[in-house]
Amino acid sequence: MKTLRFTTLPGDGIGPEVMKVALDVLDALGPKHDFQVEATSHDVGGIGIDNHGKALPDSTLSACEQADAILFGSVGGPKWENLPPKEQPERAALLPLRKAFELFANLRPGNLYPELADLSPLRPQTVANGIDVLCVRELTGGVYFGQPKRTETLENGEEEAIDTMVYRSGEIERITEIAVRAASLRGGKICSVDKANVLETSVLWRRIVTECVERLDGSIELSHMYVDNAAMQLVRDPNQFDVLVTENMFGDILSDELAVICGSLGMLASASLGARENSLSLPFGLYEPAGGTAPDIAGQGLANPCAQVLSAALMLRYSFGLEEAAAAIEQAVKDTIKAGFRTGDLAQGGDSVGTAEMGRAIMDRLD
Ligand code: NAD
Secondary structure, three states: EEEEEEEEEEEEOOOHHHHHHHHHHHHHHHHHHOEEEEEEOOOOOHHHHHHHHOOHHHHHHHHHOOEEEEEEEEEEOOOHHOOOOOOOHHHHHHHHHHHHOOOOEEEEEEEEEEEHHHHHOOOOHOOOOEEEEEEEEEEHHHHHOEEEEEEEOEEEEEEEEEOOOOHHHHHHHHHHHHHHHHOOOOOOOEEEEEOOOOOOHHHHHHHHHHHHHHHHOOEEEEEEEEEEHHHHHHHHHHHHOEEEEEEEHHHHHHHHHHHHOOOOOOOOOEEEEEEOOOOOOOEEEEEEOOOOOOOOOOOOOOOHHHHHHHHHHHHHHHHHOHHHHHHOOOOOHHHHHOOOOOOOOHHHOOOOOOHHHHHHHHHHHHO
16 A cells, blocks of 8 residues: 655645645545555644744754655735735745745646536636646746846936846756646647747747657647737637646736636645655645635635645645546546535535535545
């Protein structure tokens, strides 16, 4: 039996409530897929500040270093929002974690089940069959980090600000490898998004992606699209895409566009994969729901646990290589929605269930 060693960082607000459900689901699934969970839980975010004086306590970081993956909840809330920006739970916990584990690939599945099509702002006929797209965003390069980056006053008194967009071939190759791996587990199609008609970095991006896909897997169907067109195509016909791969800033924008067309934050999982391999020679990763700590409903047992449960499925897929177990969780969540279970965020004024009942409904449908 395989032992899955990972760290859970439940965090603040609804984090611990939905994390409990995700762990229950993994425990219930383990015997059916020949694995057992060996997870340790540590403080992060606001509770890290309260208990250890730091959003990412040293003990938490070293526990993560011993693990094969991190299952993250969410951090922050009203109690800590008056702290200086650098000490805010989200920034002071997630940025150092991204840095420590060189998390360069952000995977955001955009999943909308047909039963929840009403939640999407897109036209009913566009989303009648749901949405299933994966956005792979480069997370550590590009214009957000390139140097020089400064604001200065010129001799004529005008102010000038400079950001620099930089990409190296190695950075493009490693994100393409992740996209290829992801596409081979899905529909086998990649659309690489760039602005190669204007940007030098995009010209390099397009060439390296093309060479890399050809080298890694000739069966992948690769296309290229300018980012302005991709933004339009996502709302016009999202299902023309299988896997989107793109650089940091374009991915920041497109992945949020994908999230909003999918309707509810409570359903959206994400994965950030690192340069480093874990003890199984698979990517070390941090897996978390797309939403935050939802202070408006925290502590009331009302949160939707699906995003956290689906994040655990991504962890099984990418950091533990357990594709069938990951798919079993995804199918159970889908079947739970199909059976009519809705937490408040999905119910649109109709009947709703709480976090625990939603969790039980998912567990009842595992395999
Ligand atoms: P939020 O995502 O917490 O909440 C936005 C809305 O979505 C709220 O109405 C909330 O109730 C709802 N929602 C979110 N997740 C839900 C779920 N699982 N089930 C049901 N409803 C859900 O965003 P916000 O209000 O802007 O931020 C609240 C706090 O969370 C802030 O302190 C912010 O900094 C933090 N935050 C943390 C992360 C993170 O840890 N990665 C991400 C975003 C926001």
